Amino acid sequence: xxxxVEIVDSLENxxxxxxxxxxxxxxxxxxxxxxxxxxRNDQNSVRNSVVEWEEKYNSLKLANSMLGSNTNKTEAxxxxxxxxxxxxxxxxxxxx
Numbered sequence: 001x002x003x004x005v006e007i008v009d010s011l012e013n014x015x016x017x018x019x020x021x022x023x024x025x026x027x028x029x030x031x032x033x034x035x036x037x038x039x040r041n042d043q044n045s046v047r048n049s050v051v052e053w054e055e056k057y058n059s060l061k062l063a064n065s066m067l068g069s070n071t072n073k074t075e076a077x078x079x080x081x082x083x084x085x086x087x088x089x090x091x092x093x094x095x096x
Contacts, residue, residue, distance in 0.1 A: 061075070066080075
């Protein structure tokens with residue numbers, strides 16, 4: 001009978017330890033999920049910042065070309081032609 005009691009006690013201890021480990025793993029999992037969410041938010045913020053800076057860079061390139069810089073002149077001309085076509089389309093729609 002004492003062997004049975006020892007086996008039951010041993011099983012209770014093992015179950016208790018497993019439950020404790022499970023709780024620790026759940027806490028760690030929640031912590032990692034929060035960190036993942038924070039990192040994803042940071043990543044989205046950085047992506048938005050990169051897009052914004054790329055747009056600023058392209059605008060500065062275009063402005064520099066329009067001011068007489070020899071680099072990117074064809075790009076500036078193409079942009080101006082595109083703007084003129086868009087204006088022509090607007091004028092045509094207004095005339096209708």
